Amino acid sequence: MNEARATETRLVGRPQDAEVSVAVPANDVILKVEDLRMYFPITRGLLKRKVGEVKAVDGVSFTIRRGETLGLVGESGCGKTTVGRCISRIYQPTDGRIWFEHREISKLAEKEFRPLRRHIAVIFQDPYGSLDPRQTAGSIVGEPLEIHKMVRSKAEYRERVAGLFAKVGLDPALMSRYPHEFSGGQRQRIGIARALAGDPSLIICDEPVSALDVSIQAQIINLLMDLKEGSSGLTYIFIAHDLSVVKHISDRIAVMYLGRVVEITTPAELYSNPIHPYTRALLSAVCVPDPDIEATRERIVLEGEVPSPVNPPSGCTFHARCPEATPACKTTVPKLTMVAEDHEVACLRVAEAAVKEEQ
Amino acid sequence: MCEAGPRGRMLEVEDLYTEFKIDQGIVHAVNGISYAVDEREIVGMVGESGCGKTVSQLSVMQLIRRPGRIAGGKVWFEGVNLLEYRPNSPEMRAIRGGKISMIFQEPMTSLNPTLTIGRQITESLELHLGMNKKEARARAIELLDQVGIPSAASRLDDYPHQFSGGMRQRVMIAIGVACEPKMVIADEPTTALDCTTQAQLLELMLATIDRCQGALVLVTHNLGVVARYAQRLYIMYAGKIVEEGRCRDIFYRPSHPYTIGLLNSVPRLDEAKGKRLVPIWGTPPNLIDPPARCAFYPRCPERTERCRVEPWPELKPVEGEGHLVRCYMREGGRGA
Numbered sequence: 104m105n106e107a108r109a110t111e112t113r114l115v116g117r118p119q120d121a122e123v124s125v126a127v128p129a130n131d132v133i134l135k136v137e138d139l140r141m142y143f144p145i146t147r148g149l150l151k152r153k154v155g156e157v158k159a160v161d162g163v164s165f166t167i168r169r170g171e172t173l174g175l176v177g178e179s180g181c182g183k184t185t186v187g188r189c190i191s192r193i194y195q196p197t198d199g200r201i202w203f204e205h206r207e208i209s210k211l212a213e214k215e216f217r218p219l220r221r222h223i224a225v226i227f228q229d230p231y232g233s234l235d236p237r238q239t240a241g242s243i244v245g246e247p248l249e250i251h252k253m254v255r256s257k258a259e260y261r262e263r264v265a266g267l268f269a270k271v272g273l274d275p276a277l278m279s280r281y282p283h284e285f286s287g288g289q290r291q292r293i294g295i296a297r298a299l300a301g302d303p304s305l306i307i308c309d310e311p312v313s314a315l316d317v318s319i320q321a322q323i324i325n326l327l328m329d330l331k332e333g334s335s336g337l338t339y340i341f342i343a344h345d346l347s348v349v350k351h352i353s354d355r356i357a358v359m360y361l362g363r364v365v366e367i368t369t370p371a372e373l374y375s376n377p378i379h380p381y382t383r384a385l386l387s388a389v390c391v392p393d394p395d396i397e398a399t400r401e402r403i404v405l406e407g408e409v410p411s412p413v414n415p416p417s418g419c420t421f422h423a424r425c426p427e428a429t430p431a432c433k434t435t436v437p438k439l440t441m442v443a444e445d446h447e448v449a450c451l452r453v454a455e456a457a458v459k460e461e462q
Numbered sequence: 463m464c465e466a467g468p469r470g471r472m473l474e475v476e477d478l479y480t481e482f483k484i485d486q487g488i489v490h491a492v493n494g495i496s497y498a499v500d501e502r503e504i505v506g507m508v509g510e511s512g513c514g515k516t517v518s519q520l521s522v523m524q525l526i527r528r529p530g531r532i533a534g535g536k537v538w539f540e541g542v543n544l545l546e547y548r549p550n551s552p553e554m555r556a557i558r559g560g561k562i563s564m565i566f567q568e569p570m571t572s573l574n575p576t577l578t579i580g581r582q583i584t585e586s587l588e589l590h591l592g593m594n595k596k597e598a599r600a601r602a603i604e605l606l607d608q609v610g611i612p613s614a615a616s617r618l619d620d621y622p623h624q625f626s627g628g629m630r631q632r633v634m635i636a637i638g639v640a641c642e643p644k645m646v647i648a649d650e651p652t653t654a655l656d657c658t659t660q661a662q663l664l665e666l667m668l669a670t671i672d673r674c675q676g677a678l679v680l681v682t683h684n685l686g687v688v689a690r691y692a693q694r695l696y697i698m699y700a701g702k703i704v705e706e707g708r709c710r711d712i713f714y715r716p717s718h719p720y721t722i723g724l725l726n727s728v729p730r731l732d733e734a735k736g737k738r739l740v741p742i743w744g745t746p747p748n749l750i751d752p753p754a755r756c757a758f759y760p761r762c763p764e765r766t767e768r769c770r771v772e773p774w775p776e777l778k779p780v781e782g783e784g785h786l787v788r789c790y791m792r793e794g795g796r797g798a
Contacts, residue, residue, distance in 0.1 A: 178656035178657060178658065178659075179656055286745045288745060289745075316510040316511055316683070316746065317510055317683055317685075317724060317727060317728055318510060318723060318724065318727050318741060318742035318746070319741075319745065320727070320728075320741075321726075321727035321728070321729075321739040321740065321741035321742070322741040322743070324729070324739055325738065325739055325741060328738075344656065344657065346657065346731060347686075347728070347729045347730060347731045348729050350729065350731060351729035351733070351737075351739070352729075370735060371735055374731065374732070384658055385657055385658060386731070387661070388657040388658045388660060388661035389657060389686065389731050390684065390686025390687050390689060390690045391686055391689065391730055391731050391732050392685035392686045392689045392713065392725060392728060392730060393689055393713060393730070393732070394689045394690070394709050394710050394713050394714075395710075396689075396732060397686070397689050397690040402661060402665070404658075404661055404662050404665055405658050405661075405662065408626055408628050408629070408659065409656070
């Protein structure tokens with residue numbers, strides 16, 4: 104272990120190495136996001152005059168405990184990927200605060216953030232587009248080791264890369280091959296190995312299996328779950344549009360709609376007791392591979408389409424499509440309200456019901 | 463010419479072969495498949511990418527372009543073998559879009575960006591139903607209205623890029639059913655769309671096809687979608703049908719190791735927590751000059767020496783009406 108690394112580890116208070124290890128409480132929060140906003144400017148003309156904003160993420164808050172998998176689910180344009188990219192600082196958020204390992208990172212300058220970068224890794228969706236075609240698989244995986252100066256000799260580098268290959272189920276003999284020589288599933292393994300190279304404590308998995316075939320998807324899902332099991336305190340943010348996959352892998356799920364979290368709870372609770380009308384529609388839209396169950400399941404077909412985030416509806420952004428909307432939904436933005444342990448919903452009707460119950 | 467095919471079915475495909483000649487060899491994309499579709503039936507064609515499900519459908523429509531060619535087989539539709547017609551013959555053109563229509567996966571790329579939506583619908587109405595411009599226009603408005611496009615009359619002169627993805631797929635459905643075809647082939651019709659939009663459009667598509675009393679071939683990799691909608695299924699692997707049967711038999715009595723593998727490898731919304739997925743190991747085979755043996759052999763958990771040395775087995779019946787499976791391990795007895 105070199106010195107730079109040890110200091111850096113202490114810097115973020117990460118109990119990863121034996122010498123700096125401290126007891127970690129079970130509900131230790133690794134990441135906290137508060138009122139995150141990401142607005143992308145729309146510019147027009149020669150002078151790039153700003154004519155509007157895309158409100159990709161509009162006030163998202165959540166916390167993740169160490170060792171947990173938080174699923175972010177929603178349809179395209181709901182902001183789930185943008186949330187991931189703000190956390191990994193691919194984007195500089197417009198507003199809001201992010202704490203990682205109890206340290207606020209949202210306002211850090213790029214230079215200050217750089218040493219933290221290896222602790223927050225990203226696995227991307229497209230196993231074809233996200234790997235440099237001119238780099239060998241070995242150098243793709245090993246690059247973070249060099250950048251963060253995590254190895255001292257060539258032999259150690261090779262050993263570490265070979266170890267990472269083996270960890271994700273790739274033959275280390277393939278290190279000198281180029282990405283085009285691998286299948287989609289193998290490429291995704293390369294992407295995972297690279298993400299693991301920096302020895303991260305948080306991995307943001309952005310649609311990691313969406314581009315893969317059904318039979319390969321299961322291999323990658325199992326690999327991700329095994330990696331977590333085999334480590335102490337590896338944490339995932341798992342972003343996907345496929346609710347069945349998200350439910351399978353997550354400990355808690357946040358459902359997003361048009362830049363906001365509308366419901367956040369455990370998978371079992373989400374399936375048996377979905378409360379937000381959008382969550383209910385989303386669940387009912389997923390087909391279960393079982394004809395008898397499908398024959399009896401209720402299907403809520405929503406009217407219209409997801410509105411544009413350029414000009415989102417006022418109040419609750421779901422009100423125009425919501426079968427249960429009241430006039431108040433058009434004007435008031437609902438806040439996430441606790442309805443049970445580990446179950447929060449952002450819906451005015453729920454808040455109303457809670458008030459009534461108290462009376 | 464409304465007589466039925468040999469066995470009283472509307473469409474009967476017999477021993478169809480389609481191959482692509484490329485530098486590395488010949489890709490046997492469709493490697494001898496036979497299937498049938500009854501009137502008003504909903505048939506699911508299931509398989510992973512590269513299994514030949516799309517190519518088989520394009521072959522039925524004779525839409526295979528070089529370096530591909532249909533290397534053999536018959537496609538019986540209403541008593542005629544469509545493969546006897548040349549791809550560009552007037553007969554084949556009358557079939558395409560008129561009697562059999564196709565809804566493609568990508569609403570972004572399969573609409574012509576240089577023609578208005580209205581023109582793309584009226585084209586087939588004028589061609590197949592001999593309507594004049596005015597009639598066709600009126601009918602196009604009616605169709606767009608049916609598929610849920612708001613203020614259809616004013617949107618007729620818009621171009622595809624002015625519509626969202628979901629709206630474009632609605633237009634595709636409208637084009638697909640414009641001439642009230644006998645059969646619609648929907649190739650991954652909703653895969654590119656979001657969950658809730660998918661649900662909207664599948665329901666819409668089914669209702670629309672039902673209204674014109676057509677049959678539907680649903681080509682997809684999504685087992686949930688076929689579980690919900692299909693009556694019969696064909697499971698394809700490496701250019702061949704490895705299992706076929708009624709939807710319930712396939713789901714509750716899957717017999718081919720590949721089908722079983724597929725069902726065990728997808729996470730289900732209704733599963734209990736902690737259930738581990740059972741993936742199919744390995745990767746789908748390369749279809750360039752494949753060996754004569756069962757193509758699933760390298761990935762099969764039940765393989766034996768016989769599977770390695772002998773050629774592909776035939777489709778043989780197992781428990782369940784019309785339930786057939788192509789596997790040596792299921793011969794001479796009940797299905798698994």
